[in-house]
Amino acid sequence: MPEESGGWRIDDLARRTSLTVDTIRFYQREGLLQPAARVGRTKEFGPDHLARLERIRELQAKRFSLAAIRALLDADRGVDLVEEVFAGDIGVSYTLEELIQKSGINEKTVAVLRSERLLRDPAEFGQSAYDANDLDMIRAVGELSRLGIPNPILIELARIYVDGVERMQSQVVEIFSGQYPTSLTPEEFVEFRSNADSAAHTLYPLFTRVVEYLHKRTTQRLALKAIELRAALPQTEDE
């Protein structure tokens, strides 16, 4: 069907996007691409479909999982914020086996990291593969192990951090989705959300700076208290 009539057939769309017809049909089945308009016996696609396919390609290049792409396309707000938060490291991607091999850690330890939920399936955080972030975390754990921190301690530490960060971030996400009680009026909340959406790109790095600061200062303060306590105790024989 010629362009002048305002619609393209699926093979026209495929040619324009350099995708195969099968891929486009797959996206339709998965609910990623909106249905074509029916004109008589033909299905017609238009510029909206083209734009959607380009957006899908862009998100796939960032290695989002299909579920994450669907969620991002469906959500009408907060998309930029989430994209900023989700953005993977371009250019590296690992399977679980590759992670294990590259990290030099043994499979049993990786199994523990997984059962303690320190390492989750990439789909859970909206990505199609592991990347340099996961490799770096596993290497840090491997390093702690080599330095003589025994497994029972590593497991306790993993639990403390996994549960602690989960609790904090659940509350933070509740604040942004309006489920957390605050003193804002509904109008003020709408304005806050609108500001947060427009500033999305810079929000996450700013929060990260605050959390890293707190982690450092709190560790210093509590370590100092622990030392003062120890110094104040009478020395025992084996010390």
Added chain:
Amino acid sequence: MPEESGGWRIDDLARRTSLTVDTIRFYQREGLLQPAARVGRTKEFGPDHLARLERIRELQAKRFSLAAIRALLDADRGVDLVEEVFAGDIGVSYTLEELIQKSGINEKTVAVLRSERLLRDPAEFGQSAYDANDLDMIRAVGELSRLGIPNPILIELARIYVDGVERMQSQVVEIFSGQYPTSLTPEEFVEFRSNADSAAHTLYPLFTRVVEYLHKRTTQRLALKAIELRAALPQTEDE
């Protein structure tokens, strides 16, 4: 008193360390310098005092507070770990007034940061002044405020992070000080502590990598869940 006799008078010690006699007396009053040996009517100092004064000078150059220096000198273990954790940024140091001025934030907001315990007195984390870490955190908060995150939300976020990090790090410090129940035998615990002390320099950065990883992945996962939930809800009129 000549060196051959094995002891120095306080002015000999002052000359050797380029400190004033008053400073040495001050350190003694503060309990930082061990008492001199009494030989007849004179007090004699030796190489141990010299070494201690050099150590104090070194710690002061890192801008530790006197309380932190006393704790570090008293503690017979874990000193390296704590030094690594405490190490300030060399070369910058700010008073509260300088922090306010440099950050460009208003005094009222800084007062809120202090009452919410996001910003504490440097003495609480063992330092004699604020440094670039504190300035950076205040600037991040100022940036969030300028981007339109209202004060009630900033206060709620500060509370979530302050309480959350405090809870996590208290447990971590308990693990290292042996107050946290683990499956280690007393012998295994002693070995763990000894390993931790010898590896002290590298431990803190390794923990930081794990926490930053978890912060990122947890945020991604919970944000994805929130979007999927929103996409699954029937659209309301004002959306």
